[in-house]
Each structure stands twice: as C-alpha cells, then as structure tokens.
Amino acid sequence: MGAIEAGCRFYFGYPITPQNDIPEYMSKHLPAVGGVFIQAESEIASINMLLGASATGARAMTSSSSPGISLKQEGLSYMCGSQIPGVVVNMSRSGPGLGGISPSQGDYFQATRGGGHGDYRTIVLAPSSVQEAYDLTMRAFDLADRYRNPVLILGDALLGQMKEPLKTRPYKGKPVEKEWILTGAAGRPQRIIKSLYLSEGELTDHNWFLNRKYQQMKREIRFETQNLDDARLVVVAFGSLARIVKSALGMARDKGMQIGLLRPITLYPFPYAALEKISRKVRNFMAVELSTGQMVEDLKLAVGHKKNQVDFYGRPPGSIPSPDELFHEIAKVYKKRTA
Structure with missing residues (x-):
C-alpha cells in the first residue's frame, strides 16, 4: 500500500515464504492503478528487471526473503555502481542455508555491509510495526531517488505476517527531476548509465564519488x-x-x-x-x-x-x-x- 501510494508502478518478484503477501497484493492492486506486476523466472531476473525499469525513471520495487535476497546481490551491486534507485524489501527468515521460515535478524550483516561485491552501501530501514512498514516504504522511494541508490527495507517473518491497525495517509513526497534517465536519445544529448570503468583512474574517482554520497546519507539517521x-x-x-x-x-x-x-x-x-x-x-x-x-x-x-x-x-x-x-x-x- 505504501509503495503504490508513493507512485510505484512496477513490481518484479519471485515467490518465497514469508514475503509472499507482498507479490500477492501487488499482483491484484498494481494493474488497477495502471501499473505492471511481473512474476519473474527467478530472483536474479527480478532484480535486473528492477534495474531496467528504474533506469527509465519509473518507481519500481522487488521483494524477497533471505536466500532470495542473496541471489539479488549481484544486481544490487550493479545498481549501486550505476547509481540506479529502487526499493528492495527483505522479510527475512531463518538461516543459514534454507534454514526455516521463522523470524530472524541474521541478515543484518548482509543488509548493512552491502552484501554483494564491491565497495558500496544501501540505506537500510528497519520497521517495527505495520504502520512503520507503510510509512517507511513511502520514505524509501524518496530516499532512493534523492541519492540515486537502492534502499533496503529489512523486516522479518514476524512483521511480514502481523495484522494490526494501520492509518493510511496521502503521499506528501515531491518527485525528483531525473535528468539522467534513459528515455531514448532523440532530440537530446546521449546519456549513458554504467558500472564499468576501464580508463586509468576512472574507477578510483567513481568509487570516491560514491563514497562521498554514502557519507551524505548520514543525514538520514x-x-x-x-x-x-x-x-x-x-x-x-x-x-x-x-x-x-x-x-x-x-x-x-x-x-x-x-x-x-x-x-x-x-x-x-x-x-x-x-x-x-x-x-x-x-x-x-x-x-x-x-x-x-x-x-x-x-x-x-x-x-x-x-x-x-x-x-x-x-x-x-x-x-x-x-x-x-x-x-x-x-x-x-x-x-x-x-x-
């Protein structure tokens, strides 16, 4: 509900317990607001669909639980390296390995230390209630656009199955002008989104630029x-x-x-x-x-x-x-x- 209210119109995901209520809800309600729901063939496919949709300026999201988030890590690294926003929800379950479907906070390192390859970070929001899950999801889309970076919402199996009162509210965020998005080059200068930097010193400069951005994220504590x-x-x-x-x-x-x-x-x-x-x-x-x-x-x-x-x-x-x-x-x- 928070995602749709914030303007999310694309969802890509793959089933895994205990986050299945999210794709179930999105599959029903996104088409009603002109959005698109796709059950991808895998978690790897879904994170790359998120990359592609977000690169065009659309607000998009994916969700999974623990092992599924592990499979998305390469795509998350590519999104951070390419400075592409997006929202990723992890309703974490028990591990390591397949573990079980009970609640766990064992994905803390994965969430806060990047989780994938390279030197990158994502803002991580940890709701403790249904109300916060709703409110922080709307905020997640704003933060993702503000910093051109994926934002992770870290819940767990307990929160994912919880039922309690929710007060809905109109979305009050302001759209960010995205001069970097890929919309076709007719009538404007070429735009390139990439995470591959091969010229001497180019990747070093890029990583220091990203690091300065991660330091600016400390304003969001x-x-x-x-x-x-x-x-x-x-x-x-x-x-x-x-x-x-x-x-x-x-x-x-x-x-x-x-x-x-x-x-x-x-x-x-x-x-x-x-x-x-x-x-x-x-x-x-x-x-x-x-x-x-x-x-x-x-x-x-x-x-x-x-x-x-x-x-x-x-x-x-x-x-x-x-x-x-x-x-x-x-x-x-x-x-x-x-x-």
Missing part, C-alpha cells in the same frame, strides 16, 4: 529512544524484536530498574553519534537480537571505548523470546553492571 534521562543501562534492539524488548523494559521499570532503550530505525547509516553522546553519561549497554550477534558489533564501535560495558543477548533463529525471558536476561545484566 533515524532512531527511537525511551527512558534515557535516568538510565543506568541502555538496551539497543531493532525491528519486531524491539517491541518485545519494550514489554520487558516495562516490567523492569515496574521493579525500579533504570533501563532505557534506543531503537535504530536506520540500520545504515547506524546512529553512532547518538550512541556516543549517550555513552558520555551511561556506561552500560546491551544489544538484544534475533541472531548470534551482528548489530552488537556496531554497538561496540559506537560506545566500546573508555570504561563502557557492552553486553549481548541473542536468540538464534528458530523461536521468538517472550517478554519474561528478555526481562530475565536484561535484569541479570542490569544487576551485574550496577551492583
């Missing part, structure tokens, strides 16, 4: 905080798991524990500066993830200096922790670090 004013321990969690963490922290507050929360909404760029500022008055941090530990590395980069302590609790893919379980684990760290 978003995060949510709770109860930081008196916190003696700050828990960092993202996506659907952050909602369970909030319940656990509510239980902790009821017992007088001074625990706060920071929830990154942009996983790339990560809120390093905000966490570093918090670490000037709080010495204890804890990452909680549906993995064996990936975001914790970014947390350590942000606050792992001086006398700060960074703890971690992870639940590998295959099951979802309860608020009681997370409360127990967070309380153990709180008592150990504040005794």
Whole structure:
C-alpha cells in the first residue's frame, strides 16, 4: 500500500515464504492503478528487471526473503555502481542455508555491509510495526531517488505476517527531476548509465564519488529512544524484536530498574553519534537480537571505548523470546553492571 501510494508502478518478484503477501497484493492492486506486476523466472531476473525499469525513471520495487535476497546481490551491486534507485524489501527468515521460515535478524550483516561485491552501501530501514512498514516504504522511494541508490527495507517473518491497525495517509513526497534517465536519445544529448570503468583512474574517482554520497546519507539517521534521562543501562534492539524488548523494559521499570532503550530505525547509516553522546553519561549497554550477534558489533564501535560495558543477548533463529525471558536476561545484566 505504501509503495503504490508513493507512485510505484512496477513490481518484479519471485515467490518465497514469508514475503509472499507482498507479490500477492501487488499482483491484484498494481494493474488497477495502471501499473505492471511481473512474476519473474527467478530472483536474479527480478532484480535486473528492477534495474531496467528504474533506469527509465519509473518507481519500481522487488521483494524477497533471505536466500532470495542473496541471489539479488549481484544486481544490487550493479545498481549501486550505476547509481540506479529502487526499493528492495527483505522479510527475512531463518538461516543459514534454507534454514526455516521463522523470524530472524541474521541478515543484518548482509543488509548493512552491502552484501554483494564491491565497495558500496544501501540505506537500510528497519520497521517495527505495520504502520512503520507503510510509512517507511513511502520514505524509501524518496530516499532512493534523492541519492540515486537502492534502499533496503529489512523486516522479518514476524512483521511480514502481523495484522494490526494501520492509518493510511496521502503521499506528501515531491518527485525528483531525473535528468539522467534513459528515455531514448532523440532530440537530446546521449546519456549513458554504467558500472564499468576501464580508463586509468576512472574507477578510483567513481568509487570516491560514491563514497562521498554514502557519507551524505548520514543525514538520514533515524532512531527511537525511551527512558534515557535516568538510565543506568541502555538496551539497543531493532525491528519486531524491539517491541518485545519494550514489554520487558516495562516490567523492569515496574521493579525500579533504570533501563532505557534506543531503537535504530536506520540500520545504515547506524546512529553512532547518538550512541556516543549517550555513552558520555551511561556506561552500560546491551544489544538484544534475533541472531548470534551482528548489530552488537556496531554497538561496540559506537560506545566500546573508555570504561563502557557492552553486553549481548541473542536468540538464534528458530523461536521468538517472550517478554519474561528478555526481562530475565536484561535484569541479570542490569544487576551485574550496577551492583
């Protein structure tokens, strides 16, 4: 719904659980607004169809889950190298390998470190609710056009199957003038979109140009905080798991524990500066993830200096922790670090 509201008129995808609700919805509703839905023959085909459609200036998207996103990595690298926008949704499932269809946050490295070949980055948005999935999808199209770069939305199987109230809203973004798109060369100078640079020094210059763009993306950092004013321990969690963490922290507050929360909404760029500022008055941090530990590395980069302590609790893919379980684990760290 958010994609269509934002002007997406082309969707290319291939079935995989648990993201199949997306192509099912798009196949029904895109034609009604003059759009095109194509079930491609593979994930590789779908990402290259996204490349082609976006190169003409159209707003387009694809979606998949974990192994399918792995197959799209080459195309993502080509899109970044060619500076072609587009939106890619990953409703991640458990891995490695085929794994299972239960929720996981084990695609964090793949999403935030590029995932494919070469020296590139994509903005990564991590919704924690149906409402945020809707709102951030509209924002994703604006960011993709603004930076001429793919934007990744990282959800998971829990969010992908969740049903809850949604408040729709009119799209308020402003179209970006795209002077670089391929529309046929009649009556205008030639335009070339490419990622192949063979002249001496040409690729070096191009990569430094892209790097400056990735640095500019830091203007788009978003995060949510709770109860930081008196916190003696700050828990960092993202996506659907952050909602369970909030319940656990509510239980902790009821017992007088001074625990706060920071929830990154942009996983790339990560809120390093905000966490570093918090670490000037709080010495204890804890990452909680549906993995064996990936975001914790970014947390350590942000606050792992001086006398700060960074703890971690992870639940590998295959099951979802309860608020009681997370409360127990967070309380153990709180008592150990504040005794």
